[in-house]
Amino acid sequence: MRLDPATILAILGMAVATYLTRIAGLFVAGNLRLRGRTKAAFDAIPPAVLIAVIAPSALATGWRETLAAAIAALAATRLPLLAVVGVGVAAVVALRHLV
Amino acid sequence: MSMLAAGEPRSLLADMRAGVGDIWPIMVAATPIGLLFGALCAAKGLSPAESVLMSILVFAGGAQFAAVELWTYPVPVATLVFSTLLINARHILMGASLAPKLGRFSWPQRLAGLYFLTDESWALAERRAQHSPLMPAYWFAVAALLPVAWVGSTLVGAMAGSLMGDPKQIGADFAFTALFIGLVAGFWRGSATGIVVAASGAASAVVYTLAGPPWHVLAGALCGIAAAFAVGGDKR
DSSP states (O other): OOOOHHHHHHHHHHHHHHHHHHHHHHHHGGGOOOOHHHHHHHHHHHHHHHHHHHHHHHHSSOHHHHHHHHHHHHHHTTSOHHHHHHHHHHHHHHHHHHO | OTTSOTTOHHHHHHHHHHHHHHHHHHHHHHHHHHHHHHHHHHHTTOOHHHHHHHHHHTOOHHHHHHHHHHOOSSOOHHHHHHHHHHHHTHHHHHHHHHGGGOTTSOHHHHHHHGGGOOHHHHHHHHHHHTTSOOOHHHHHHHHHHHHHHHHHHHHHHHHHHHHHOOGGGGTGGGHHHHHHHHHHHHTOBTHHHHHHHHHHHHHHHHHHHHTOTTHHHHHHHHHHHHHHHHHHGGGO
């Protein structure tokens, strides 16, 4: 069982940063009155962050990954979450091996 | 849970049962993702103990995957913490929208309960709060079970990871991309979301190519949010 000090420091730093984001909402809630454009911007945060994280993998890796991402997006309009993962992974494996 | 009056055991149990019923499909979905996370940790040289510690203490899939992707030796501590803060900044707004619905929670329950705030538990709680008061019994049933799947699958993945060989061979490196595409579908609000996705994706890919991580996350998130702000107002 190996525990590297720098790794532990990074994990603790990540943990503290994450917990602070989780409880911060309790203290700003009273000052947040969201409607109109502000509400739209608020609603956009989860999809904007999720897409920003995966965009390099989906758009800046190769045409196979981009095509597999498009197939996964198509699957996401019809299928539950786990099936979307299955379709996306199967598509990328097929494209990498066959084409 | 102590806040419930003695005459309400049925609703306590019903809330717990509702929480379990809502969270188990997400536990099933999280298990292969946790296996993948553990395997990717092993591929980057993290020990099973370190991988599990991260899943327990950070307990935020997106930030954890991003961290593993950024992981090098010597460990870039500041970059990892900054990237985590960036990706999890959405928790601030999720917590703010949840805060007015936590009236039945004591302060210790709020501070302990929000340790388990995730995209999934937040979405479940918001949905629940639309038709009944959000009770600690519901939240803690959701909260206690998701880490079991996440931490357990991380451990198995980390131990099996070295046996799996190259994760690319079985497409495991792409599972996270497909997962996030599926998650975005859950936040879909018509064409406005399409504009957000296009702006965020384009900005992130360009900045990733030009400047590298973790700046693509900030650039993509800000462009997506700005796009929503630009087109969103007149629809309401």
